[in-house]
Amino acid sequence: MKFTRVAIWFIALVLTLQTTAVFAAKAEAAGAKEIELYLNGSRIHTDTAPYIVPKAGKVMVPLRVIGESLGAFVDWNERSGTVSISGQDTAISLAKGKKTATVNGEPVELEASAEMRNGRTMVPLRFVGESLGMTVNWDEAARAVRLFAASAPSEPSVPSPSVPTPSKPDKPAGDEFRAAWVSTVYNIDWPTKAGLSAEQQQSEFTKLLDDLQDMGMNAAIVQVRPTSDAFYPSQYVPWSKYLTGVQGQDPGYDPLAFMIEETHKRNMEFHAWFNPFRISVDDKMENLAAEHPARQHPEWVVRHQGKLMYDPGIPAARDFIVDSIMEVVRNYDIDGVHLDDYFYPYGEDKEPFQDDAAYAEYNNGQFADKGDWRRHNVDLFVEQLSKKIAAVKSGIEFGISPFGVWRNQKMDPTGSNTAAGLSSYDNLYADVRNWIRSGWIDYVAPQIYWSLEHKTAPYATLVDWWANETKGTGVKLYIGHAPYKLGTSEAGWSSAAGLLSQLDYNRQIGGVSGSIFFSAKDLRKNTLGIADRLKTYYRQ
Numbered sequence: 001m002k003f004t005r006v007a008i009w010f011i012a013l014v015l016t017l018q019t020t021a022v023f024a025a026k027a028e029a030a031g032a033k034e035i036e037l038y039l040n041g042s043r044i045h046t047d048t049a050p051y052i053v054p055k056a057g058k059v060m061v062p063l064r065v066i067g068e069s070l071g072a073f074v075d076w077n078e079r080s081g082t083v084s085i086s087g088q089d090t091a092i093s094l095a096k097g098k099k100t101a102t103v104n105g106e107p108v109e110l111e112a113s114a115e116m117r118n119g120r121t122m123v124p125l126r127f128v129g130e131s132l133g134m135t136v137n138w139d140e141a142a143r144a145v146r147l148f149a150a151s152a153p154s155e156p157s158v159p160s161p162s163v164p165t166p167s168k169p170d171k172p173a174g175d176e177f178r179a180a181w182v183s184t185v186y187n188i189d190w191p192t193k194a195g196l197s198a199e200q201q202q203s204e205f206t207k208l209l210d211d212l213q214d215m216g217m218n219a220a221i222v223q224v225r226p227t228s229d230a231f232y233p234s235q236y237v238p239w240s241k242y243l244t245g246v247q248g249q250d251p252g253y254d255p256l257a258f259m260i261e262e263t264h265k266r267n268m269e270f271h272a273w274f275n276p277f278r279i280s281v282d283d284k285m286e287n288l289a290a291e292h293p294a295r296q297h298p299e300w301v302v303r304h305q306g307k308l309m310y311d312p313g314i315p316a317a318r319d320f321i322v323d324s325i326m327e328v329v330r331n332y333d334i335d336g337v338h339l340d341d342y343f344y345p346y347g348e349d350k351e352p353f354q355d356d357a358a359y360a361e362y363n364n365g366q367f368a369d370k371g372d373w374r375r376h377n378v379d380l381f382v383e384q385l386s387k388k389i390a391a392v393k394s395g396i397e398f399g400i401s402p403f404g405v406w407r408n409q410k411m412d413p414t415g416s417n418t419a420a421g422l423s424s425y426d427n428l429y430a431d432v433r434n435w436i437r438s439g440w441i442d443y444v445a446p447q448i449y450w451s452l453e454h455k456t457a458p459y460a461t462l463v464d465w466w467a468n469e470t471k472g473t474g475v476k477l478y479i480g481h482a483p484y485k486l487g488t489s490e491a492g493w494s495s496a497a498g499l500l501s502q503l504d505y506n507r508q509i510g511g512v513s514g515s516i517f518f519s520a521k522d523l524r525k526n527t528l529g530i531a532d533r534l535k536t537y538y539r540q
Contacts, residue, residue, distance in 0.1 A: 096115060220268060
């Protein structure tokens with residue numbers, strides 16, 4: 001059997017570590033300091049410290065080390081207890097509690113299997129690749145494993161012959177991205193109510209697409225996982241109650257497959273929209289389907305302001321959410337993965353988010369300020385999801401639509417000249433600037449739901465700030481607009497002309513690549529003639 005670079009790299013490491021296992025095991029038993037990992041002289045920090053399995057004498061490390069520090073693609077399937085590690089043309093599979101792994105389908109005996117510790121998936125550090133230029137040294141006195149590479153490992157490719165490559169609609173180069181959010185939570189946009197037949201749901205969706213396209217839209221951003229339930233058959237979460245009225249009940253067809261097909265028929269892009277951390281819109285666990293992951297893992301759940309949420313500070317919960325999103329990436333011909341603004345929740349000024357236990361368990365003394373720790377958790381989530389999407393389907397765009405204000409200038413002199421009541425950074429613990437500068441997202445769509453006439457958060461001020469933030473980064477800027485405010489008493493929304501003036505401003509300043517409207521229902525109602533005005537505007 002031919003071992004490629006990743007497999008050989010791991011095998012070499014186990015041989016190196018084996019000679020020191022007895023000494024290391026004795027030190028472990030004596031309560032010696034934790035094992036440290038170094039790559040090319042730089043310390044690799046882990047949420048859970050590496051350790052040595054008694055008797056087997058094998059060093060165990062968190063799965064994330066393999067993916068984030070050693071350059072392999074990793075995946076953890078909670079339900080099957082299976083770990084997958086891929087690098088170039090090598091695929092390695094380990095199962096929790098099993099002493100046999102596979103490398104490119106061939107069985108390999110193990111002395112230590114994958115296992116869980118402190119909510120983290122731990123794997124035996126036993127495969128090394130000579131072709132990666134790695135050498136491995138065990139420093140007994142320092143209790144450290146030192147890894148050296150002549151050059152950084154190349155990006156892994158993941159074999160997935162059964163996965164379709166996204167068929168991007170043939171949009172002209174330089175054309176604006178023009179989309180509407182299609183919200184399914186509470187049946188806001190589609191389906192109009194739960195319990196409709198499959199035929200009625202399909203008829204409603206095709207009419208919705210026709211209406212949007214007639215207004216000039218070339219994309220739909222559809223909420224496919226509104227409350228940790230799904231609009232597609234999933235091995236991770238139950239069927240959405242917004243389809244049949246009963247969570248977990250099969251609607252009799254695959255709505256996501258149908259929606260993608262119909263959207264692409266119209267030469268429109270389909271972006272799958274996920275609300276990552278929301279579990280339910282009430283706080284009653286008994287209302288969830290029996291097989292719901294929140295009922296299986298109540299330790300992941302926080303009750304906050306009458307709702308249930310996954311705690312972003314728990315690594316296993318973050319891993320689960322990433323895996324559930326990747327299920328759609330692998331199995332469907334989507335054009336984009338889209339996240340909204342819900343990370344840590346709104347409303348902490350009214351009710352603190354109860355994550356003291358997670359902070360105590362997972363912070364490991366790294367952050368003295370809980371806010372910094374929370375932002376770090378969200379950063380880890382965004383980075384992990386970004387890298388997995390790129391490894392599996394590089395043609396899919398990854399975009400996030402944050403709250404429209406990153407930070408006010410009174411909190412940060414580099415923030416926007418606004419006085420909004422809250423900010424993405426300080427209240428939702430979402431450091432969007434970091435995501436842009438790190439290249440983790442392909443587009444950002446700030447929800448600038450204020451008019452040009454707004455006093456404390458003027459539309460033009462915010463668009464200018466976001467355009468400056470994205471300039472030269474390669475991250476596209478789409479603006480989130482608020483047609484739902486048309487006809488309200490708020491300044492600037494008494495006429496559809498106010499919203500069209502925003503579109504004009506986007507084009508005049510440059511740096512804005514498109515617009516997204518919340519939501520489809522509000523466009524279709526044609527309040528103050530907005531649908532008619534958009535139809536004319538975009539056709540011009």
